[in-house]
Amino acid sequence: MTLVRDASPAAADGPEHVTEPTAYDAILLASFGGPEGQDDVIPFLRNVTRGRGIPDERLEEVAHHYRAFGGVSPINDQNRRLKAALEAELADRGIDLPVLWGNRNWDPYLREALIDAGERGYRSLIAIATSAYSSYSSCRQYREDFAAALDETGLSGTITIDKVRQFFDHPGFVQPFIDGVFSAIAEFEQRFEGIDVTREIEVLFTTHSIPSADAERSGPAARGFGPEGAYAAQHRAVAEVVMAAATGGVDIPWQLVYQSRSGPPTQPWLEPDINDAIAELPARGVKAVVIVPLGFVSDHMEVMWDLDNEALESCEEHGLAGIRVPTPGVDPNYVSGLVDLVLERVNGTPVDDRASLTDLGPWYDVCRPGCCENVRLGFKPADAGLAP
Structure with missing residues (x-):
């Protein structure tokens, strides 16, 4: 029975994970x-x-x-x-x-x-x-x-x-961020002799903000991810993996922040904004900020403008040293x-x-019914997933 449109025979009946070998052209x-x-x-x-x-x-x-x-x-x-x-x-x-x-x-x-x-x-x-x-x-x-x-x-x-x-939690995607955070912390330790990494460095994992209503509907509802959905849960889970691997267990403060929101002010989007988060750090004694573009696979405009321009300018404005670590790129x-x-x-x-670094994965090969609804547009026909 075909439940997934335009799918290979192995995926057509909508299994969570396809374990039948499939030939692709x-x-x-x-x-x-x-x-x-x-x-x-x-x-x-x-x-x-x-x-x-x-x-x-x-x-x-x-x-x-x-x-x-x-x-x-x-x-x-x-x-x-x-x-x-x-x-x-x-x-x-x-x-x-x-x-x-x-x-x-x-x-x-x-x-x-x-x-x-x-x-x-x-x-x-x-x-x-x-x-x-x-x-x-x-x-x-x-x-x-x-x-x-x-x-x-x-x-x-x-x-x-x-x-x-x-x-999101495949080792190939996560390892470049681990390497980047490790290198940034090491650079700050060299730049600021005697810096207390447990108090004076903060790691900001940043991703694209999305409307709160869309975030709530991200991922299958049956998983019960809460008001910020699978989107925020996945980012937080990966951030925890990165911090554990990059710091060797040293307790360096970190938080998940958001950027690049584009909706009207009256519409709730995921927060805090990265620039607002940066502004609060000096009062806590932070001297250096590691900016990790965890939600991005390459240095596109939201990285080069919103981070390399605006976020690093915010660091300078508030007297903080800032390093933006690389995206996976190639x-x-x-x-x-x-x-x-x-x-x-x-x-x-x-x-x-299958390789997976968090308890959330490995994620689904065939997206589940009702996954990631757009509140404004509703459900449209979609491949690679069960309807709607």
Whole structure:
């Protein structure tokens, strides 16, 4: 019985984890997309905000972030590098799987990648979305994008799309953050002789804020994650793993903070904002801040503007030393881990043999019913998960 649309036979009846080996023709790398010149900025932002009726005058308020970088988002070049790194890793392992690339909001679009797949005779795709956590924008929206692109191209019923599990606690994703926090603390110990790391350093794990109502609906309701949902629970669980591994058990203060909110002031979003959190640290005797972009896989605009610009400026304003640790990018651990996630599905790896660093995982191969609803839009058709 087919319960999951556009799914491979092994995933079609909606198991939590697919343990039947599945042959795929190609990998679909799916990402957000970004402008590649000044003329692209407003059309790109119109794509991002489609359906919300936001006038160009308001979009221009966000556009200055991109215009400060010549109108070019770093995300497309990062995805080109990631695609190349995945291809090299696959070749090194002797795995014959081509990598296609499609974006949600800018060229190359997902529909173009699917047309290419169809023309090349690919019928079974395994998707990697460049987002590690559970929420509407980081998981379900990609699944809706797959369904919409298949419908738009007329390829639904011809091409199937499965998706690797959310990889927030996979060692390949987590290890770069462990390395970054370890290095940042060591640098502060060298810079400030005699610093009390248990009191004068604070680690801020930061991720994109989302509406509180969407956060509450992130992940399956049956798991009972509470008012901030799986989204916050996953981040906190990973932060605990990073701190335990990077500090050797030394009790260094840390907290989960948020950034880049874009909703109206009347709408509740996850807090605290990273800049507000930074402002409170001097009163507690903190001298140095380690900023960890835990919610991000690469140095895209929210990292380069909101952290490297605004958050580090907040540190300077409040007399704090600040270090922003790297995102995974094309770290070999991360690239290798993504290939491992694909091979879980290719090989039908048993759940007990899957790599996972928190008690929350390994996460689901097939998203559960009602997972990650968008309160404003409701449920739309989505691949790689059970309806709705």
